[in-house]
Every structure is written in C-alpha cells, then in structure tokens.
Amino acid sequence: MSDSVIENPFSSRPDRVPPGQRVTDGFPVLHYGDVVYYRDMSKWDLRIFGLVEEEARISYSEFMELPVQAFANDIHCVTTWSKLDNVWEGVPVSAIMDKVKLKSEAKYVMLHAEQGWTTNLPLEDFLRETSFLGIRHNGELLTPEHGYPVRMVVPHLYFWKSAKWLRGIEFMAADKPGFWERNGYHMYGDPFREQRYDFD
Ligand SMILES: Nc1nc2c(c(=O)[nH]1)N[C@H]1C(S)=C(S)[C@@H](COP(=O)(O)O)O[C@H]1N2
Ligand SMILES: [Mo]
Numbered sequence: 001m002s003d004s005v006i007e008n009p010f011s012s013r014p015d016r017v018p019p020g021q022r023v024t025d026g027f028p029v030l031h032y033g034d035v036v037y038y039r040d041m042s043k044w045d046l047r048i049f050g051l052v053e054e055e056a057r058i059s060y061s062e063f064m065e066l067p068v069q070a071f072a073n074d075i076h077c078v079t080t081w082s083k084l085d086n087v088w089e090g091v092p093v094s095a096i097m098d099k100v101k102l103k104s105e106a107k108y109v110m111l112h113a114e115q116g117w118t119t120n121l122p123l124e125d126f127l128r129e130t131s132f133l134g135i136r137h138n139g140e141l142l143t144p145e146h147g148y149p150v151r152m153v154v155p156h157l158y159f160w161k162s163a164k165w166l167r168g169i170e171f172m173a174a175d176k177p178g179f180w181e182r183n184g185y186h187m188y189g190d191p192f193r194e195q196r197y198d199f200d
Pocket of ligand 2: 030077078079159160
C-alpha cells in the first residue's frame with residue numbers, strides 16, 4: 001500500500017461540519033433490511049455492468065488482490081450525525097475502472113448492494129479520487145453491520161450514497177433514483193447544501 005493518504009478536502013476546512021449536523025464519537029449502524037452475514041465467499045462477486053464494452057465480474061479472491069490505498073475523511077448521515085476523521089483502507093475506483101472500458105454515453109452510476117438495495121450518483125462523483133471501495137475502517141476490517149466485505153465510500157455526499165455490502169456497479173446514460181431516492185431522498189445529496197430530501 002502506498003504511504004500517502006487521500007483526504008476528502010472538506011476535512012481540512014474550518015467549517016467542516018455541514019449545517020444541521022452534530023458530531024458523534026460513535027459509529028451508528030443504519031440500513032434498511034437485515035445485516036448481511038456471509039458464510040462462504042466463493043459465490044461472492046462484484047459485477048461491473050451497464051454501459052461498458054464488456055461486463056466484468058470480480059471474484060472475492062481477485063478483489064482481495066486489487067491495490068489498496070489509505071483514505072481519510074468525514075462522513076455525514078442525513079439523519080444529522082457526522083463522524084469526523086475516519087481513516088480507511090480501500091480499493092481506489094481507478095482499480096475497478098481498469099477492469100472495464102466505459103462507453104461514452106455513461107454519465108451516471110447505480111450502486112447495487114445485497115437484497116436489491118441501490119443508490120445513484122453522477123459518474124464524476126463516483127470517479128473522484130476521494131471515492132473508494134472501503135474494506136477497513138479505523139484499523140479494523142469492516143464489521144458485517146458496516147458492510148463487510150466491501151462498501152462504497154463517497155465522503156462528499158450524504159452517507160446513504162455509501163452502499164454497504166456492495167455487489168454491483170452499473171453505468172447508465174441517465175440518472176435514475178435508487179432505493180432511498182425513490183422514497184424522497186435527494187437525487188444528489190450534498191451535505192454542505194443540505195440536500196436531504198427532494199422536497200427541500
Ligand atoms: N446496502 C445498504 N447500504 C447502505 C444502506 C442500506 O440500507 N443498505 N443505508 C445507507 C445509509 S442511509 C447510511 S446512513 C449508511 C450507514 O452506514 P453505517 O451503518 O456504516 O453507519 O449506509 C448506507 N448504505
Ligand atoms: Mo442514512
């Protein structure tokens with residue numbers, strides 16, 4: 001792993017806590033549905049599909065061979081808690097993009113998690129250097145509650161965009177709402193602009 005740490009630039013801002021947020025020391029667990037407990041990783045894969053020349057499937061053992069990078073950031077949940085100074089290890093998005101050739105029409109991404117849970121974001125936000133596929137948090141492997149074996153982390157958007165139990169990355173031409181977005185959450189979700197719900 002390289003020695004450099006990629007920081008979400010907001011972490012160094014004096015006004016780093018977005019409006020309407022409270023800082024917590026804990027790490028709350030929030031999701032719809034049940035925690036996913038894996039017994040057998042031989043059937044696990046990460047599917048990269050949609051507007052790509054050729055779909056890719058990355059097995060668990062292949063995934064664990066991908067390069068890992070250190071990241072530091074703050075996370076902001078739409079339910080108003082923020083957790084500062086997280087340190088992570090994760091696979092940079094660029095390592096995933098090396099596996100596929102994007103079609104030029106691809107402009108948005110749908111992240112697919114276990115149990116059909118989804119969330120959407122623009123391609124450029126997915127591709128940011130500060131976005132990654134997290135595998136360790138604050139020195140420990142992700143727990144099942146926090147998304148083991150891999151969760152997306154998109155620290156510049158509200159934390160619901162950071163899909164736990166990630167299983168698929170789909171490239172799309174047009175934006176489409178994911179699970180919470182269909183239920184009233186904002187299509188983009190910038191915490192510094194308080195884009196919590198789409199009726200805001
Ligand atoms: N697969 C999946 N990922 C998910 C969710 C979910 O319901 N399912 N909830 C999101 C929401 S609303 C939040 S706030 C964060 C919470 O992550 P944490 O439980 O690790 O704090 O996960 C996000 N990722
Ligand atoms: Mo959330």
